[in-house]
Amino acid sequence: MNLTLRVWRQSGPTDKGRMVTYKVEDVSPDMSFLEMLDVLNEKLILEGDDPIAFDHDCREGICGMCGMVINGVAHGEQRATTTCQLHMRHFEDGAEITIEPWRAAPFPVVKDLVVDRSAFDRIIQAGGFVSVPAGSAPDAHSVPVRKEDADAAFDAATCIGCGACVAACPNGSASLFTAAKITHLSLLPQGQPERLSRAKAMVDQMDAEGFGGCTNTGECTAVCPKGIPLDTIARMNSDYLKANAK
Amino acid sequence: MTATIERGSATAPVNTPASKKTPTPKKQGGFLTSSNGKKVVMAVTGAVMVSFLVLHMLGNLKIFFGRESFNEYAHWLRTLLEPFVPYRTVLTILEIGLVVSVVLHMWAAISLSRRAGKARPVKYVAKKSQANGYATHIMRWGGVTIALFVIWHLLDLTFGVVNPAGYNSSPADRMIDGFDPSRWWVTLVYVVAVVMVGLHLRHGVWSAFQTLGWANKDRNKALRATAGLLSIVLVLGFLVPPLAITFGVVK
Numbered sequence: 001m002n003l004t005l006r007v008w009r010q011s012g013p014t015d016k017g018r019m020v021t022y023k024v025e026d027v028s029p030d031m032s033f034l035e036m037l038d039v040l041n042e043k044l045i046l047e048g049d050d051p052i053a054f055d056h057d058c059r060e061g062i063c064g065m066c067g068m069v070i071n072g073v074a075h076g077e078q079r080a081t082t083t084c085q086l087h088m089r090h091f092e093d094g095a096e097i098t099i100e101p102w103r104a105a106p107f108p109v110v111k112d113l114v115v116d117r118s119a120f121d122r123i124i125q126a127g128g129f130v131s132v133p134a135g136s137a138p139d140a141h142s143v144p145v146r147k148e149d150a151d152a153a154f155d156a157a158t159c160i161g162c163g164a165c166v167a168a169c170p171n172g173s174a175s176l177f178t179a180a181k182i183t184h185l186s187l188l189p190q191g192q193p194e195r196l197s198r199a200k201a202m203v204d205q206m207d208a209e210g211f212g213g214c215t216n217t218g219e220c221t222a223v224c225p226k227g228i229p230l231d232t233i234a235r236m237n238s239d240y241l242k243a244n245a246k
Numbered sequence: 247m248t249a250t251i252e253r254g255s256a257t258a259p260v261n262t263p264a265s266k267k268t269p270t271p272k273k274q275g276g277f278l279t280s281s282n283g284k285k286v287v288m289a290v291t292g293a294v295m296v297s298f299l300v301l302h303m304l305g306n307l308k309i310f311f312g313r314e315s316f317n318e319y320a321h322w323l324r325t326l327l328e329p330f331v332p333y334r335t336v337l338t339i340l341e342i343g344l345v346v347s348v349v350l351h352m353w354a355a356i357s358l359s360r361r362a363g364k365a366r367p368v369k370y371v372a373k374k375s376q377a378n379g380y381a382t383h384i385m386r387w388g389g390v391t392i393a394l395f396v397i398w399h400l401l402d403l404t405f406g407v408v409n410p411a412g413y414n415s416s417p418a419d420r421m422i423d424g425f426d427p428s429r430w431w432v433t434l435v436y437v438v439a440v441v442m443v444g445l446h447l448r449h450g451v452w453s454a455f456q457t458l459g460w461a462n463k464d465r466n467k468a469l470r471a472t473a474g475l476l477s478i479v480l481v482l483g484f485l486v487p488p489l490a491i492t493f494g495v496v497k
Contacts, residue, residue: 237459
């Protein structure tokens with residue numbers, strides 16, 4: 001496959017940045033999107049150019065490091081897939097592909113396609129934890145949890161914090177991420193004592209970071225590689241309302 | 247084809263510009279300054295406006311029972327709870343509540359869109375909606391369209407300024423003269439505006455359920471259906487009287 005890429009290049013946080021066009025030749029349809037970028041980077045290095053910086057780690061769709069807006073869609077048009085698990089067979093030979101970093105004020109560009117997602121860490125620090133005595137894992141049946149709750153909590157817990165929800169949201173809102181974390185803890189018995197204070201602290205931190213508000217457009221859940229459902233946001237709203245009513 | 251890129255550091259510590267340093271959580275303001283709080287304001291004021299629309303629609307349908315019936319209804323609105331309270335007291339209170347709702351709804355909407363604008367200072371070169379972009383396109387500009395229409399609507403049927411029957415006329419006269427076949431374009435504007443209201447409510451009503459935390463996996467279908475049904479009923483209920491007048495069914 002031969003491709004034309006239009007990639008966002010920005011040498012550092014203060015650089016203005018611009019789109020640059022590259023040709024990539026002899027791409028195998030079996031390559032992942034990141035491997036295709038690796039091929040381009042090797043060529044750039046040989047030519048003495050600066051390789052395109054992008055985040056990646058596990059390359060098996062579970063770490064949440066990779067992520068770029070491909071042809072206007074976070075992680076590309078393939079649903080429920082991270083960029084590293086997106087394969088070139090989904091593109092046509094000769095295609096022109098636009099690649100941009102996540103765009104949000106709380107996610108400043110570090111370099112090229114790498115953004116600083118520390119804002120997510122600070123939202124977690126604000127309340128995304130349970131204060132329980134640590135020790136060895138308790139027996140599985142010592143604290144009963146309804147099957148439906150366990151399933152829903154697990155679904156929410158599959159959030160890998162990649163930030164695609166923010167990137168896709170027309171408001172640059174981090175509601176899906178925050179709601180996933182709140183839902184995962186608030187459905188389990190261990191999460192109950194801090195349930196309301198957690199919702200308040202995390203939502204307030206999300207606001208303080210400069211993320212936008214949720215308008216329930218559903219763009220986030222559509223691009224989420226883990227398919228976190230929109231009703232987690234309703235649960236977050238409910239907990240936040242109750243926390244404020246107190 | 248390749249362009250030479252100025253070499254930036256790949257792994258070395260990045261010097262973040264002072265303006266982009268870690269945001270220290272500001273002293274938290276009240277509920278109404280939070281994005282969630284503003285959404286709740288939108289949901290609650292939206293509910294007030296939807297309740298008004300339902301009553302307004304039912305009132306409009308009185309035109310099918312004749313001019314007298316319509317005028318009597320309009321008079322009754324002004325004499326509610328009389329003689330316990332003076333003429334027009336209840337209606338004035340309701341009107342104030344409605345105006346306050348409209349203002350708060352607009353305030354929250356403007357403030358949230360400004361927040362959204364600040365959250366994405368650099369726009370995408372390419373952006374493709376994955377959720378059909380319905381809400382994104384219909385809500386904000388739809389709201390502006392509806393606000394402009396309401397101004398026209400008040401000038402036309404409430405104050406009679408742009409109505410052939412004028413201010414010193416009965417409500418039924420203003421309605422029937424206003425949608426006269428010769429003024430077909432007024433009916434057309436009205437149809438477009440009412441459809442905009444319907445589209446706004448289709449997302450807005452469901453969004454309010456979501457904002458108030460009532461939506462969940464089991465209820466979602468029913469809540470979306472409620473929003474859709476309510477929008478359809480309101481659109482039809484508001485379109486039937488003017489169309490009937492324009493096409494000469496009601497004279």
